[in-house]
Amino acid sequence: MAQAAGLPQASTASGQPYVSKLVLLGSSSVGKTSLALRYMKQDFSNVLPTVGCAFFTKVLDLGSSSLKLEIWDTAGQEKYQSVCHLYFRGANAALLVYDITRKDSFHKAQQWLEDLEKEFQPGEVVVMLVGNKTDLGEEREVTFQEGKEFAESKSLLFMETSAKLNYQVSEIFNTVAQELLQRAGDTGSSRPQEGEAVALNQEPPIRQRQCCAR
Numbered sequence: 001m002a003q004a005a006g007l008p009q010a011s012t013a014s015g016q017p018y019v020s021k022l023v024l025l026g027s028s029s030v031g032k033t034s035l036a037l038r039y040m041k042q043d044f045s046n047v048l049p050t051v052g053c054a055f056f057t058k059v060l061d062l063g064s065s066s067l068k069l070e071i072w073d074t075a076g077q078e079k080y081q082s083v084c085h086l087y088f089r090g091a092n093a094a095l096l097v098y099d100i101t102r103k104d105s106f107h108k109a110q111q112w113l114e115d116l117e118k119e120f121q122p123g124e125v126v127v128m129l130v131g132n133k134t135d136l137g138e139e140r141e142v143t144f145q146e147g148k149e150f151a152e153s154k155s156l157l158f159m160e161t162s163a164k165l166n167y168q169v170s171e172i173f174n175t176v177a178q179e180l181l182q183r184a185g186d187t188g189s190s191r192p193q194e195g196e197a198v199a200l201n202q203e204p205p206i207r208q209r210q211c212c213a214r
């Protein structure tokens with residue numbers, strides 16, 4: 001279904017940050033909450049499964065521009081699936097998270113992508129595939145190459161992370177934020193004019209980044 005209400009837009013007045021909604025999607029226990037907590041609070045601890053959805057905001061300073069990210073951490077448990085679909089309405093960006101030690105979670109991330117494709121027009125949302133738990137390399141079931149190839153085939157951004165070791169966690173959010181700003185037409189040299197509303201869905205589909213890293 002295409003977006004009806006709540007079109008993904010970064011509305012801003014002069015001097016105000018762009019505002020973008022980012023949703024974390026993926027199977028239960030892949031580490032969505034842990035990635036958000038690591039990024040927001042530099043913390044890693046055993047967390048309880050998310051019920052429904054948790055919400056964080058963070059203002060990123062990206063050179064001459066700033067972006068207010070509203071991070072929506074959804075519950076991965078099957079029983080919350082229908083609720084989670086409500087949360088990704090109006091999203092500007094999505095992180096499709098899987099656990100590199102669980103093939104099933106990789107397949108589930110692919111299903112989430114199909115759901116996003118039903119909800120949004122091509123290129124309307126910045127999507128990054130995120131393979132988490134690289135610290136558990138010995139138990140790996142999804143190779144880096146598999147993740148990268150799938151991401152390339154769908155023109156997604158791709159990175160592997162470890163929330164536990166704080167490996168590439170800020171990078172995933174910063175890379176998505178940069179992509180959002182670029183799509184908002186910000187060149188990094190000027191702030192948007194007062195009252196200007198920038199639609200994030202006017203740009204062509206996502207470019208493949210050379211950001212894949214082990």
Ligand SMILES: Nc1nc2c(ncn2[C@@H]2O[C@H](COP(=O)(O)OP(=O)(O)OP(=O)(O)O)[C@@H](O)[C@H]2O)c(=O)[nH]1
Nearest residue numbers: 028029030031032033034049050076133162163164
């Ligand atoms: N080894 C390792 N464990 C991790 C990592 N990230 C998360 N975990 C652990 O994985 C378990 C699940 O993490 P959560 O962050 O709750 O996962 P979630 O995807 O938010 O789960 P739901 O809320 O059920 O959707 C917890 O025990 C975390 O401590 C990581 O990078 N490495």
